[in-house]
Amino acid sequence: MLDSSSGAASGRPALGWENVEGAILPQPSRRVRGTLGGVTDLAPLARAAASLLTRLRQTVGVSESSAGGLISAALLAIPGASVYFQGAGVIYTQNARRALLGVADESVKGIRSSTEAYALVGARAIREKLGTTWGLAETGATGPTGNRYGDAAGHACIAVAGPVERVITVETGSADREANMWAFTRAALDLLTACLEESAKPH
Numbered sequence: 001m002l003d004s005s006s007g008a009a010s011g012r013p014a015l016g017w018e019n020v021e022g023a024i025l026p027q028p029s030r031r032v033r034g035t036l037g038g039v040t041d042l043a044p045l046a047r048a049a050a051s052l053l054t055r056l057r058q059t060v061g062v063s064e065s066s067a068g069g070l071i072s073a074a075l076l077a078i079p080g081a082s083v084y085f086q087g088a089g090v091i092y093t094q095n096a097r098r099a100l101l102g103v104a105d106e107s108v109k110g111i112r113s114s115t116e117a118y119a120l121v122g123a124r125a126i127r128e129k130l131g132t133t134w135g136l137a138e139t140g141a142t143g144p145t146g147n148r149y150g151d152a153a154g155h156a157c158i159a160v161a162g163p164v165e166r167v168i169t170v171e172t173g174s175a176d177r178e179a180n181m182w183a184f185t186r187a188a189l190d191l192l193t194a195c196l197e198e199s200a201k202p203h
Contacts, residue, residue: 042070042077045189050075052196053084058133060192062088063101063122065113066140066156070185086130091122091139101125113139114151116167119159127161134162134195138188140170142180153177156184158191163199166191 053060064071072088075081089100097103103125111117119137127135140156141147147155154172159165170187172180 042074045186046074046078049189049193049196050078050081050084052193052200053134054080056133056196056200058196059084059086059130060134060136061086061126061130061132063091063126063135063137064088064188065091065138066142067138067181067184067188068092068142070181071136071138071188074185074189086132089126091137097122102129112149114141114147114149114155114157115139116157116159116169119157120161120165120167123159123161123165132162134160134192136160136188136192138184140180140184142184143175143177145175154180154183156180156187158184158188160191160195162195164195166195 049060052058060075062072062075069088069090072085075085089096091097091101094105097108098105101122103121108118108121111121119139122137122139123135125135126132126137136159138156138158141151141153143153146152152171152173153175154170156170157167158170159167168187168191170184172183174180174183
């Protein structure tokens with residue numbers, strides 16, 4: 001956890017914040033320094049998809065769950081992302097699905113989360129909601145344990161809706177929660193790239 005004190009009491013270096021009469025104010029003359037062990041660069045994951053979206057003048061919306069916003073963050077890490085990125089939601093609960101995607105319970109009757117069918121519902125819904133060329137959705141179980149439906153940690157279903165529709169299932173075989181989040185993100189962006197490439201081929 002970040003320590004917002006001067007660092008003297010905790011023994012850790014100051015992080016550039018100062019408590020003034022109960023309000024924590026930034027000190028612009030300082031820089032936050034520290035290690036970010038295990039962090040993967042975002043931009044390389046989305047570079048191919050972003051390049052194709054820009055060249056084709058197409059847009060994308062994202063509905064993600066277990067990836068926790070990493071898919072959207074990767075797409076937004078590319079300079080000029082506003083050309084193609086229209087918006088996203090972390091659809092982590094049924095309430096979020098209803099409120100943010102506008103998908104009623106009746107629309108997913110007989111369809112549970114963490115399935116290819118559910119991922120496709122999410123991809124189609126975010127595409128329609130935002131009026132984008134493409135919808136990209138992910139639903140899964142990051143770990144360290146599996147979900148209540150019996151899917152193991154490292155299981156995810158990813159769907160793309162648009163000029164080309166594709167759905168895949170990912171099984172990492174790992175219980176490492178954060179590693180799975182990155183794996184799901186990479187798989188989602190690779191699937192989007194493949195669909196973009198396919199749609200760009202002459203027919």
